[in-house]
Amino acid sequence: MRRPQTVDAHLYARPKPEVVAMILATKGAEAAQERWHWCEPRTIATLARIGRARTGMAPKGTRVRVSALTGREAIAVEAAAVLDSLTAVDTALGVPVNSTRVAFQARGLPIPQNGATRSVEGQLGRRIRRGDETAVAEREARRAHARAVCDVVAAALALVPEQPPAGRFRLPPVNDDLRAVLAVHPPAAVAAVFPALSAE
Incomplete structure (x- = not known):
């Protein structure tokens, strides 16, 4: 109540x-x-x-963390937004949850707080502890998907040299260049990041 x-x-x-x-x-x-x-x-x-x-106010102080604007933390922010989970990105990319949380805050973005994802992970963990082999395969499939999403985001961000200082990172437009770059990635991960490509 x-x-x-x-x-x-x-x-x-x-x-x-x-x-x-x-x-x-x-x-x-x-x-x-x-x-x-x-x-x-x-x-x-x-x-x-x-x-x-x-x-859009200037950051306080003179210490600016470049990695918060580019590189792995940029991938972490976009992948976490797609997966709606900081933990999945931690496992897939190796960027700690707290670092991704700080990157979201620095860019003025709401932090993903998907209780459903945590619930699924908790259930899988309990099933694995009970010896459920299918749960191990399910968890590995979820982790493989998260890694693939991170790879798709990394490939896409590499096509956009200029990024805004706040808010979401810009992904490239859906065009032949993007299709060529993403052709080697799993279709499910590509569709998660670029839903428009799943309709093609």
Whole structure:
């Protein structure tokens, strides 16, 4: 049963990232901490990072992680968005869940939180512990699909040299160049990333 809303739930709600970014930029960290005193400083910093990405504000500080914009983390972000799972990308690509989560936040994107995927993985794990051979094959098939999706995303991103600083990474248009590059990849993975190609 849902608990009724209280005044505290409204007073101590999670602040909007864009507002946190604006307060930090204009008033400073002390003002933000005073305004949202119930939030940990780390939470405020995370919300500000998301807000800066969403509004196009310049990142705070001079340390810019290039890998957050290109390379494996770009593949991780796009593959996680397709698979709706950070864990699947961790297993397939080797980019830790926390790194992918930070990359999503830095780009102002909502983090995939697919409970169904976690539930399926949990059920497969329990079946495997009971000695179910088909569960082992099912889990390996899911992992192989995730690896294939990562490969398709990597091949596609290589065709787009310029990427926006925030939001989703741009994938190339569906054309003959893309078809040629993706011809060697499993059709199910290609269709997951480019649904338009599954209709051809």
